[in-house]
Amino acid sequence: MGDILLQLNNISVVYSNVIQVLKGVSLTVERGNIVSLLGSNGAGKTTTLKAISGLLKPENGEVTDGDIICNGVNIQNQSPEFITRQGIIQVLEGRQPFKYLTIEENLRVGTATRPGKPYKQDMELVYHYFPALVQRRKALAGYCSGGELQMLVIGRALMAHPQLLMLDEPSLGLAPLVVQEIFRIIKKINEEHATTIVLVEQNANMALQVAHYGYVMENGKIVMEGTSKELSDNPDVKEFYLGMAASGIAKSYKDVKSYRRRKRWL
Amino acid sequence: MEFFLQLLVNGVCVGLLYGISAMGFVMIFKASSVLNFAHGELLALGAFFFLSLVTWGKLPMAVSFLLTLAGCFVLGFLIEKFFLRPLIGEKLIFVIMLTVGLAAMFKGLILLIWGGNLHTYPDFLPPSLEIQLGAIYIAPVYSATLVISVIFLVLFGLFFKKSSQGIYMRSVADNQKAALSLGVHVRRVFALSWAIAAMVACMSGIVLGIINGVNVHDLSAIGLKVFPVVILGGLDSIGGAIIGGIIIGLLETFTGGYLSPSLRDVVPYIVLVFILMVKPYGLFGLVEIERV
Numbered sequence: 001m002g003d004i005l006l007q008l009n010n011i012s013v014v015y016s017n018v019i020q021v022l023k024g025v026s027l028t029v030e031r032g033n034i035v036s037l038l039g040s041n042g043a044g045k046t047t048t049l050k051a052i053s054g055l056l057k058p059e060n061g062e063v064t065d066g067d068i069i070c071n072g073v074n075i076q077n078q079s080p081e082f083i084t085r086q087g088i089i090q091v092l093e094g095r096q097p098f099k100y101l102t103i104e105e106n107l108r109v110g111t112a113t114r115p116g117k118p119y120k121q122d123m124e125l126v127y128h129y130f131p132a133l134v135q136r137r138k139a140l141a142g143y144c145s146g147g148e149l150q151m152l153v154i155g156r157a158l159m160a161h162p163q164l165l166m167l168d169e170p171s172l173g174l175a176p177l178v179v180q181e182i183f184r185i186i187k188k189i190n191e192e193h194a195t196t197i198v199l200v201e202q203n204a205n206m207a208l209q210v211a212h213y214g215y216v217m218e219n220g221k222i223v224m225e226g227t228s229k230e231l232s233d234n235p236d237v238k239e240f241y242l243g244m245a246a247s248g249i250a251k252s253y254k255d256v257k258s259y260r261r262r263k264r265w266l
Numbered sequence: 267m268e269f270f271l272q273l274l275v276n277g278v279c280v281g282l283l284y285g286i287s288a289m290g291f292v293m294i295f296k297a298s299s300v301l302n303f304a305h306g307e308l309l310a311l312g313a314f315f316f317l318s319l320v321t322w323g324k325l326p327m328a329v330s331f332l333l334t335l336a337g338c339f340v341l342g343f344l345i346e347k348f349f350l351r352p353l354i355g356e357k358l359i360f361v362i363m364l365t366v367g368l369a370a371m372f373k374g375l376i377l378l379i380w381g382g383n384l385h386t387y388p389d390f391l392p393p394s395l396e397i398q399l400g401a402i403y404i405a406p407v408y409s410a411t412l413v414i415s416v417i418f419l420v421l422f423g424l425f426f427k428k429s430s431q432g433i434y435m436r437s438v439a440d441n442q443k444a445a446l447s448l449g450v451h452v453r454r455v456f457a458l459s460w461a462i463a464a465m466v467a468c469m470s471g472i473v474l475g476i477i478n479g480v481n482v483h484d485l486s487a488i489g490l491k492v493f494p495v496v497i498l499g500g501l502d503s504i505g506g507a508i509i510g511g512i513i514i515g516l517l518e519t520f521t522g523g524y525l526s527p528s529l530r531d532v533v534p535y536i537v538l539v540f541i542l543m544v545k546p547y548g549l550f551g552l553v554e555i556e557r558v
Contacts, residue, residue: 105436109445160448
């Protein structure tokens with residue numbers, strides 16, 4: 001085990017004091033790694049990210065048990081202002097641009113954790129990673145395409161100099177080529193800046209290609225973990241998340257339907 | 267013709283004032299979706315602060331003016347901290363009712379301290395501010411209004427377009443969740459919007475006090491004029507507030523000049539109804555950007 005940046009110890013999350021979404025999730029993120037979090041809808045991936053970034057509170061959620069430690073600091077149930085200043089930035093699901101701000105102003109909001117400090121250089125860096133944004137810099141974000149917006153929100157998060165960048169479904173609703181481009185850049189950011197990345201994805205195939213380590217979640221629990229290689233070789237992951245039969249060839253939909261293999265970890 | 271131009275100039279000046287005062291109202295609404303019913307009382311409070319500093323404190327005008335602005339800025343902060351913040355997360359209607367309560371409280375305080383009589387400021391504007399353009403005469407108070415309004419507009423334009431804090435404020439109005447995720451201090455933005463709103467309200471209070479005299483009932487009634495102004499301009503448009511203000515100001519002075527002074531408070535509302543029938547979101551209300 002290398003240098004640990006973030007550790008979740010057996011956390012439980014409850015919404016509105018009644019709905020338990022996470023039931024004892026533990027995970028470890030090593031510094032400099034890309035860690036992917038896989039699972040079907042409603043498994044608790046987004047909730048896990050929100051528990052880390054402190055965005056549960058506006059939704060009436062709370063970490064009721066366990067602790068979250070980042071760089072030796074306890075951050076569970078802290079305010080988002082505090083957590084973002086620890087260098088943890090979450091990129092929300094479904095791209096949430098500031099529609100009535102220009103691309104450039106959107107990027108400037110990313111400096112909120114260090115107001116008043118110079119930001120020109122960071123902006124150049126973002127344009128270096130996402131050249132598509134340069135010619136749109138004066139355009140209102142509301143009028144940009146989905147791909148541009150995904151680049152914008154990742155770039156906006158980069159402006160904050162994150163130590164830990166958490167991406168929630170960056171591939172959502174994007175064309176396959178754009179998805180590849182985005183994942184290529186995610187990899188590049190990780191390599192060039194040693195930014196630790198937590199990646200929540202439905203597109204398990206893409207996620208396991210770039211990630212070093214992965215966790216599989218189901219029903220608010222972690223059901224499997226391992227290096228990307230181990231996960232992509234696992235027959236269950238192959239079948240349920242990569243759409244392959246155990247033998248490695250693409251399986252017809254008919255077979256999947258007629259005989260659903262029991263998930264072994266449940 | 268001269269009469270027309272004269273009314274035009276006066277209308278634009280008063281209208282700018284309404285617009286700037288309404289801008290504070292719009293800022294609070296944009297940032298936190300709260301309708302501030304205490305706006306008129308804030309306006310009156312500013313006028314009375316200034317009155318006390320000038321007549322009791324015997325301070326020079328410029329100093330009193332700046333002190334009043336600073337005082338109201340702080341007052342806005344305090345209102346947010348002690349009254350609004352405990353209600354964050356509660357239903358919006360509670361917060362709005364709270365501002366109604368604040369209005370009653372401030373009005374009571376003003377009546378308690380200064381009484382309900384009409385006060386006037388000593389005549390202090392230098393006569394050099396008088397402008398005589400052909401047959402049009404612009405009284406010092408109107409040219410001062412024009413100058414102050416333009417200065418405020420330029421300052422606010424720069425603040426919201428260029429400064430980081432201004433951009434953070436707009437980001438909160440735009441998408442609060444995303445702003446939170448990037449570490450924007452949302453509570454600070456709320457506090458700042460109250461502070462700025464209180465400041466501009468008291469600024470317009472002072473100038474209206476110079477024009478009409480200082481009386482708590484009149485001033486708080488004028489404060490309520492922000493409603494036609496912002497509804498006309500579109501509740502969430504700062505630019506719309508200014509233009510709405512000018513339109514209401516012009517309607518008022520023209521009605522007062524050509525029809526009858528007693529109608530001047532009614533006609534703007536009648537026109538408002540007609541405009542809203544055509545443009546229900548106001549002239550500049552945000553049209554939701556939708557990508558197709």
